[in-house]
Amino acid sequence: MPGAGSRAPHGLGLLLAALLALGAGGGAAYYGYNSPFPPPQEIRVPPQGAAGDMFALAFGARRLFADMWFVRLMQYYGTEEFAGDDEHENEPGHKHDAHCRHGANFGTGKYPGFLPMARHILEIDPGFVSAGLYGAGSLAFNMGRTAEAEELLAYGLRYSPKEWKYLKVLAAIGYSKAEDPAAVAGQIQPLLKEPDCPVMLKQLAAFLNKKIGNYAAAAVIYADIAATSRDEAYVLNARRELARLARRTVR
Amino acid sequence: MKNLLPLTWAVAANSFGESVRHRFFTLFSVFAFTAIYASVLAGVMAVDEEARVLADLGLALMELTALAYVLFQASSSLLKEAETKTIYLVFSRPVPRWIYLAGKMGGVMLTAAFMLAVMSCMHVALLYFRGFSLPAAYGWALAGSFCKLAVITAFAFFVSLFSTSSVSTLVISGILWTLGHFVSETRFMAEHAYGAKAVLLKAVIWLIPNLQLFNARDAAGAAAAIAPSAFLSGAAWILAAYLASLWLLARKEF
Numbered sequence: 001m002p003g004a005g006s007r008a009p010h011g012l013g014l015l016l017a018a019l020l021a022l023g024a025g026g027g028a029a030y031y032g033y034n035s036p037f038p039p040p041q042e043i044r045v046p047p048q049g050a051a052g053d054m055f056a057l058a059f060g061a062r063r064l065f066a067d068m069w070f071v072r073l074m075q076y077y078g079t080e081e082f083a084g085d086d087e088h089e090n091e092p093g094h095k096h097d098a099h100c101r102h103g104a105n106f107g108t109g110k111y112p113g114f115l116p117m118a119r120h121i122l123e124i125d126p127g128f129v130s131a132g133l134y135g136a137g138s139l140a141f142n143m144g145r146t147a148e149a150e151e152l153l154a155y156g157l158r159y160s161p162k163e164w165k166y167l168k169v170l171a172a173i174g175y176s177k178a179e180d181p182a183a184v185a186g187q188i189q190p191l192l193k194e195p196d197c198p199v200m201l202k203q204l205a206a207f208l209n210k211k212i213g214n215y216a217a218a219a220v221i222y223a224d225i226a227a228t229s230r231d232e233a234y235v236l237n238a239r240r241e242l243a244r245l246a247r248r249t250v251r
Numbered sequence: 252m253k254n255l256l257p258l259t260w261a262v263a264a265n266s267f268g269e270s271v272r273h274r275f276f277t278l279f280s281v282f283a284f285t286a287i288y289a290s291v292l293a294g295v296m297a298v299d300e301e302a303r304v305l306a307d308l309g310l311a312l313m314e315l316t317a318l319a320y321v322l323f324q325a326s327s328s329l330l331k332e333a334e335t336k337t338i339y340l341v342f343s344r345p346v347p348r349w350i351y352l353a354g355k356m357g358g359v360m361l362t363a364a365f366m367l368a369v370m371s372c373m374h375v376a377l378l379y380f381r382g383f384s385l386p387a388a389y390g391w392a393l394a395g396s397f398c399k400l401a402v403i404t405a406f407a408f409f410v411s412l413f414s415t416s417s418v419s420t421l422v423i424s425g426i427l428w429t430l431g432h433f434v435s436e437t438r439f440m441a442e443h444a445y446g447a448k449a450v451l452l453k454a455v456i457w458l459i460p461n462l463q464l465f466n467a468r469d470a471a472g473a474a475a476a477i478a479p480s481a482f483l484s485g486a487a488w489i490l491a492a493y494l495a496s497l498w499l500l501a502r503k504e505f
Contacts, residue, residue: 014501018494025487026457032480033464035435059315060399060432060466064307071296071304127470130300199299231298 036126037062038159043123044116056124066125073117073131077138078233114139115148119155126159133169133191134198140173141184141204149173165191169201181208185217192221199229206241219245258346259354266358270324271365283316283370287377294381302378306386309374310468314396317366318428321400324359325407326420329500348500356408356493363400367393388467388475395467395477398485402460403428405492412499430455431462460488 045053049069056065118135121128132152140149150173153166160166168187175183185208191197192205206221222245225238270276290308297304332338341351371393375385386392407424414420430437434456441452463469464481 011498014494014498018491018498021487021491021494023457025460025484025491028480028487029434029461029464029484030438030456032478032484033435033461035438035463036470037435039439040436041439057436058429058432059311060463060469061307061311062469063303064311067293067297067300067304067307070300071293074298075296125469130303229299230301 036159038123038126044120049120053124062125063128066121066128066131069117069121069124070128070131070134073114073121073135076113076117077111111143114143115145115152118152122152122156122159126156129156129160129163129165130196130198132156132160133165133196134200136166136169136173137198137201137204140169140176142200146173146177165194165197182212185209185212185214192224199225199231199234202229203234203237206238210241210245215245215248255350259350259357262341262346262351262354263357263361266328266355267361267365270320270358270362273324275323276320276362279316279320279366280369283312283366284373286312286316287370287374291377291381301381302383302386305378305381305383306389307468309377310389310392310396313367313370313374314399314468316370317363317396317400318403320366321359321363321404322407322421322424323417324362325356325404326411326414326417326424328355328359329408329411330417330420349497352408352493352497352500356405356489356496359404359408360401363404364397367397367400388470391467391475391477395465398465398477398482399428399431399462402462402465402485402488402492403431405489405496406460409492409496409499412496412503427459428462430459432466434459434461435463460484 040057043053052065052068056062114135118131118139121131121135125131136149136153136156139145139152150170153170153173156166157163157170168191172184172187175181175187185205188201188205188208192202202221202225206218206225209215209218209221219242222238222241226235226242229235229238287309290305290312293308294301294305329338332341342348371389375389378385403424406427407420410423410427411417411420414423437452437459438456441449441456444452461484464484465477467475467477
């Protein structure tokens with residue numbers, strides 16, 4: 001044992017041992033690690049997003065920045081493209097047409113930046129299945145852009161090939177193109193019990209069930225939305241629909 | 252030989268005690284608590300994804316706060332003891348340099364573990380307060396953060412022994428932290444490069460610790476578990492930084 005404050009054996013031996021250890025660690029990491037994330041060439045940075053993406057990679061915080069992109073997407077989608085419509089909903093004689101955004105038109109709009117933003121979330125964190133479902137569902141069923149929804153789901157499936165929820169939504173889109181609401185509702189049904197099922201898909205399932213006359217199933221889904229969702233717009237809508245369904249039952 | 256472990260522990264415990272008694276520790280703790288609590292706001296903005304955002308933001312804040320503090324400690328620990336001549340007192344006793352260095356590194360790593368433990372208690376309490384259960388693989392995320400902090404602490408000690416100030420140590424260690432998260436992207440670039448550029452990039456991959464190995468925070472579900480080979484890599488990198496630091500420490504005149 002070296003004496004008080006004595007120097008440890010030094011020289012090239014110590015440095016060589018350090019380099020060997022560094023190489024061993026690097027070698028084990030090189031052969032033992034495969035990145036589950038998309039390569040950088042696939043990241044298409046939307047405007048004003050480059051700095052955020054740099055931090056996402058530099059701090060190893062992909063999930064966090066994907067969350068932020070998801071919040072941005074919801075804010076973008078939550079910004080009305082058509083002004084002054086919903087306040088007339090409860091007026092007598094109001095007819096649901098292409099300009100109102102509740103009922104069958106809930107969530108409609110053009111939102112040209114929706115697909116790039118939704119895809120970007122999956123580029124940053126391909127494990128964010130809920131965002132993929134939300135994006136594809138909104139594109140296909142709210143905005144009628146099935147091709148873009150399929151593109152988004154195809155991208156999600158590339159990094160989560162076993163994700164059955166994506167496959168279910170893909171099948172539902174197929175049935176929606178064939179204008180078969182019962183089949184669409186049937187495809188979405190298994191997703192509704194999943195904790196990461198976006199509330200917009202629940203809303204869609206409830207609406208489709210109502211449309212095909214399956215009021216009991218619709219009421220159950222609306223009750224679930226009202227009880228579990230933290231999105232006030234969906235909760236209010238669900239309560240409104242539950243009241244309507246109750247009135248229908250009373251009649 | 253039987254005295255070596257208690258001796259290392261004594262140095263580590265002393266270093267840990269100094270770290271947690273430092274006024275910056277209180278400052279960092281208050282900042283972390285405030286930031287974690289403020290994450291509730293971001294969670295509310297995510298509406299139905301509040302649980303995920305709260306968990307992600309909290310884990311990231313905990314890691315970055317602990318990183319800032321341990322880098323501060325690692326960069327100033329040896330420098331301060333040399334400046335205040337405390338190191339002479341230590342070396343006047345039967346404390347070999349290699350034990351002193353191991354104890355100092357261990358003390359800062361203990362501080363990192365302590366900070367993560369305290370902050371995670373607050374984070375979990377906040378999650379329960381908001382009505383959410385513990386996120387999947389939360390333990391792995393914390394373990395991964397600790398491994399990253401342990402590796403960067405060891406490298407910061409090495410840098411502090413040749414850099415001229417604690418600020419330069421902080422900057423170099425910060426760059427290393429960033430590069431450590433870019434290893435996957437560097438590998439991608441190396442696979443698409445030719446000639447000297449490819450060789451240089453491959454050398455960088457082997458020499459820079461791949462911190463993504465421990466980044467369980469970013470993985471989902473079962474993929475969040477850290478592979479045993481990752482722990483081996485981590486141990487090898489810490490050993491490498493320790494040996495290189497010892498080489499520098501041994502060359503210094505005290």
